[in-house]
Each structure stands twice: as structure tokens, then as C-alpha cells.
Amino acid sequence: MSEESSVAAAAPEERPNPLKEITQPFVDLVKAPRALWGVNLAYMLEGLCYFGVLGYLEIHFSDYIFAGVPHPEVWAHNMVGVLTAGIALSMAVLGFVPDKWGVRKALLLAFVLLVGGRVFISLAPALFGAEPRVVGSALHLMTMGGIVLVLFGYGMYQPAAYSAVRQFTTPKTAAMAYAMLYALMNAGSALLMAAFVLRDEKFLNLGITGTFWVFTALTVVSLIVTATLLSRKTVDQAIATAKAETAAIAAAEKKRAELELEKKGEVQAAKPAVTGVPVTAWITLVSIVVAIVVKVPSPWSYIVGGLVALVPVIIALLPKEPKAKAVEYIATHPLADTKFFVFIFALIPVQTLFTYNWLILPQYISRAYDGWIGEYYEFFSNLNPILIFIIVPVATALTYKKKIYSMMLIGTTVMASSAFVLAFGANVVTLSIYIVLMTVGEALWQPRFLQYATEIAPEGKAGLYQGVAQLPWFLTKALVPLLYSGQMMAKYVPATGPKDSETMWFIFGLIAIASPISLVLLKGWLGKDFKTKAA
Numbered sequence: 001m002s003e004e005s006s007v008a009a010a011a012p013e014e015r016p017n018p019l020k021e022i023t024q025p026f027v028d029l030v031k032a033p034r035a036l037w038g039v040n041l042a043y044m045l046e047g048l049c050y051f052g053v054l055g056y057l058e059i060h061f062s063d064y065i066f067a068g069v070p071h072p073e074v075w076a077h078n079m080v081g082v083l084t085a086g087i088a089l090s091m092a093v094l095g096f097v098p099d100k101w102g103v104r105k106a107l108l109l110a111f112v113l114l115v116g117g118r119v120f121i122s123l124a125p126a127l128f129g130a131e132p133r134v135v136g137s138a139l140h141l142m143t144m145g146g147i148v149l150v151l152f153g154y155g156m157y158q159p160a161a162y163s164a165v166r167q168f169t170t171p172k173t174a175a176m177a178y179a180m181l182y183a184l185m186n187a188g189s190a191l192l193m194a195a196f197v198l199r200d201e202k203f204l205n206l207g208i209t210g211t212f213w214v215f216t217a218l219t220v221v222s223l224i225v226t227a228t229l230l231s232r233k234t235v236d237q238a239i240a241t242a243k244a245e246t247a248a249i250a251a252a253e254k255k256r257a258e259l260e261l262e263k264k265g266e267v268q269a270a271k272p273a274v275t276g277v278p279v280t281a282w283i284t285l286v287s288i289v290v291a292i293v294v295k296v297p298s299p300w301s302y303i304v305g306g307l308v309a310l311v312p313v314i315i316a317l318l319p320k321e322p323k324a325k326a327v328e329y330i331a332t333h334p335l336a337d338t339k340f341f342v343f344i345f346a347l348i349p350v351q352t353l354f355t356y357n358w359l360i361l362p363q364y365i366s367r368a369y370d371g372w373i374g375e376y377y378e379f380f381s382n383l384n385p386i387l388i389f390i391i392v393p394v395a396t397a398l399t400y401k402k403k404i405y406s407m408m409l410i411g412t413t414v415m416a417s418s419a420f421v422l423a424f425g426a427n428v429v430t431l432s433i434y435i436v437l438m439t440v441g442e443a444l445w446q447p448r449f450l451q452y453a454t455e456i457a458p459e460g461k462a463g464l465y466q467g468v469a470q471l472p473w474f475l476t477k478a479l480v481p482l483l484y485s486g487q488m489m490a491k492y493v494p495a496t497g498p499k500d501s502e503t504m505w506f507i508f509g510l511i512a513i514a515s516p517i518s519l520v521l522l523k524g525w526l527g528k529d530f531k532t533k534a535a
Helices: 003-010 018-030 034-065 072-094 097-101 103-128 138-168 174-194 207-229 232-264 277-294 300-309 311-316 320-331 338-345 348-359 361-368 371-375 377-381 383-399 404-422 428-455 462-468 471-483 485-492 501-512 514-521 523-527
Strands: none
Touching: 034 072, 034 103, 034 138, 034 174, 034 207, 034 232, 034 348, 034 361, 072 138, 072 348, 072 471, 072 485, 097 103, 097 138, 103 138, 103 207, 103 232, 138 174, 138 232, 174 383, 174 428, 338 471, 338 523, 348 361, 348 404, 348 471, 348 485, 348 501, 348 514, 361 371, 361 377, 371 377, 377 383, 383 428, 404 428, 404 501, 404 514, 404 523, 471 485, 485 501, 501 514, 514 523
């Protein structure tokens, strides 16, 4: 019997109100503290700035910075991959910052770094634009210096934002708060549909470089908004209020659960102790697999994998007290949970579709479509964010009581199927269906996954868990541009000559569909006793 059926059987006199089920999460969210809306506003602006720079960056590299290099698409995709993969890795490394320093300090420091990085990216063409457009030029190196600052800033920013949501909300408001944070970032990036007004010579004629300066100025606005709305007093009040309300809800839930157990005569079994073995074993395996797949010419990847494998031996040789601390750290690390590890890494194939949004879609549309669609590619390449802004809150309100695993399975299936649509041809109908299907699938699983990764964390480790959940993102963002995205564009959708975009998208679909297939095959093991705290 399903969870919903058991609840209905226990309380037959209570009939669900469908309208209230949809509207109540919105009502609860409106009553959330000002600090939460301070995070949301800055997050929306950052969505505009991050995706704005990202959407133009591949074209900026291939058509400008590497204009004198053979196969500039390949170089461009690799450079953009440094940013996107670097951010994911940076989140995994710097996710502890908001836990240690507090969300306010982490957010402010993140925005300072983001401003500095975007100033470098915007200023480089003015300083070095006259130099030869080759790899290793001052123009290239200064741009990459800006990217490094951005990836460090963003490595703290998202873990801090999601950690803030956890601290500012209660179980009643959490699901919708996470969904709105995700939706508002996409709402910001949805404004990029009109970015051609800034770029195009028929309008403001700022070009890509001038548009970068606009995004830099908006990042300064985000810094000011964060410093103003998230004062120390506001943050402390929000945390105190959320803790009090959460404690009251937890007490009521505990009492209800005790009464149910008393009626059923059930006794909760003690949880088995967790060992720290899986984390080192899994990291070693991933290190070796990545080294083999990427075919790195140097032995460094294998050396790193071997060193990780020696971690248990090193720990065994430590004195008693450091050894106890090391074992405790490993045993409580998120990756020590084998099911959590397999779950997040099973999502890598479908996550490749996200990378195409900035690596492939803008240039694909500009090259494969004639007329105004190809000329104003920003419109269609940024339809996904505006649809996400509309669909995510509604989808969350309708499904927030559903189990995480079910939403992962449904959402990834819908999202993966979208790539096959473009395999039928490059026209406005298939492009529109692709965008809608991808958006609906994303709305069904991505916000809930981010909520899950944050809420299963023990107190004081939300940033760490959010960061660790980005490790698959790191691999996706690193491997896609490194292994095939630039080569696929150069082969199937070149700047000049015959194009075969249908084959490219069919291959992309075969890659993405591996995620829902894996979730189906693993459901008996992975879905059984799967953590559902955030479900």
C-alpha cells in the first residue's frame, strides 16, 4: 500500500483539498522572513549574470580570442569547461565555508570574487584586443584569470545560498523555498531572451564585450543587495525564528509518530554503524575510471588514484587520537553513504543536457537555423529559464509529497527524451518541443534533488553536502567539453559546409537516456530504504 493510501486509511474523515494542496506552499513561502527574500533577489540577479556571461563565452572564445587558431570550437569548449567544471569542483572544496564562517560572510566574499573575475573578463579585450588571437596570448590569459576568480566565488556562492535557505526556513516552507530559489535563478537568466538588444548592431550595439560589462555592473548590484538586506541582525532573527518554528513542528511530529507506533506496537530498529571504507574505495575507482576515459598522457591521474587508495593505510599508522578523528570524518562524509554516492553519479548522463545549454545550444541555433531564429539565437536558447520559472513552483506544489526517487525517475526520463526530438530535424517545431520537454523534466527532478542534498545533511554540514553533490557536475562539465562537445559541433554543425545536426542530437539522446535506465535497473537496491527526509 502506498504512503498516500496508508495516510488515507488512518484518517478517513480527512479529505484532501486539491486547491489547498497547490496554494498552501505558496502561502507559507510568502510569510518567510526578509532574509530569505534577500537571498532570492541576489540569486535572481546572479542567474542573469552567470548565464549571461556563460551563454556568450563559447562564442567569445571561438570567434574572438581564438580567431587565429585551427578548430577554435574545440579550444573554446575546453576553456568554457574550465569555468563550469571548475565551479563544480570549487563547490566540493569550498562548501564548508558557509558552515564555518556563516552564510552572510560567505555570500559577501563570493560576490567580491565574482565582481573581480567579471571585471577581468570584460576588461581583457580593451587592454589586449590588438594582440594576435592565439592560445596563450595576454588576452587569453587575462580572461582565464577572471574565470579563476569567478569559479572560486561561485564555489562558495551556491552552497551558501542553499545553506541560507535551510537555516531560514521550516519544514513547512522548505520545499517551496528551494524550488523558488532554483526558479528565480532561472527567471534571472530568462531575461537573456532580450540580450540581443544589448549585443546586436541594430539596437544598442554593445557587442559581446560591452554586454559583459553590463553583467559585471549587475554583479555589483547583487553585492550591494546582499550587504543591505542580509544584515547581521536580519540573519540572526531569521535563524532564531526558523529554529523555534522547526522545533515546534518536530515536537508535534514526534508526538504523532509515538502515538502511531504505540498503536501499531512497533519499535524502531537501531541504525547500523557506518564505516568509512566506501568513500575511499569509490573515490579511487572514479579516479582510475576518469584517467582511463580521458586518456591523460601523463601518469598523474593514476598517481592521484593510487594515493587515495593509500588513505586507509595512512590512517592506520596515525596515533590513536588523530586516527579516531580521521575515521570519524571519513565515516560521516557524504560519500561514505554508498547509495547516496551511486545515486548522484547515476545522474551524470542526463546532466550532460544541461551542459549543452551553454556549450552547444546558442551556437547550434545560430548555425543550423535560418532567418530570425538563427540571427536572434538568444531568444530560443533562453526559453528554458523562463519556463523553469513558471513550471518549477507549480510542479513542486503538486509533487512535494512524492518520494525523491520517483521524481528522479520520472523527471530524468522526460528530460532525456527531449534530445531525441531534435534528431528529427532542425525546425521551429522540434526546437520548441525539445525546450518544453527538457524544461518539464528538469522541473520535476532538479530542485528536489538540490533540496534532498541539503536537507539530509547533519546540522552544520549543509554546505558540505551541497558541495559534495556537485561532484557529478564537475565530471560532467569537465568531460563533456574535453571529450566531445567541441568535436561534435565541428563535425556535425560546422560554421560552413554541410550540416548533420540530427545525428549529433541522436547521440546526445543515447547518452542522456542512460540515467533513467540506470535508475530503473537499480531501483530494487537503490530505491529500497532510500533516504526520504526531503521527499
